[in-house]
Amino acid sequence: METSLKKAYVTLAHKRSHGVTAVANYGVFLDREIPVEIPALLFSDKMAALETSFGSVDGEKVRSKNQWPHLTLWTGEGVAAKDANLLPELHSEGKAIRIDIKPPITVTGILQFY
Structure with a gap:
């Protein structure tokens, strides 16, 4: 795991998959603390990830564009x-x-763009 897990992150949208506008729409949350709920661990012999869902910031729900939001372990x-x-x-x-x-x-x- 020391060579595999470098940084923990959850991808909300990819500009290639979801478009630049979809990614840009997260700008309202940039540098803001986002609550992330972790309801399950899924794993196989080749990989493991935590299922995630997101809370709200200033009353606005953060929604991932990914079909299965997760944190790859x-x-x-x-x-x-x-x-x-x-x-x-x-x-x-x-x-x-x-x-x-x-x-x-x-x-x-903290929401950041990469």
Whole structure:
């Protein structure tokens, strides 16, 4: 894990996938603390990620454009971080494990553009 996890982040939108406007719309939240709820851990023998959902800032709900918002914890050798997007599908096929966190954990993070 020391060589795999460099920085913890959750991707809200990709300009290539969702467009520049979709990414720019998050500007209202730039440098703001965002509550992040973590309701589950999903993992396979090749990767692990925490499922995430977002709270509100000044009464406005933060919504991810990604189909499955998550925080990738680690990936095995030769596995791209974006492959963690497959974990819900792998779980439905019996190829990954889901552990629900009850009650969900809430942490905060600062919204930044990368």
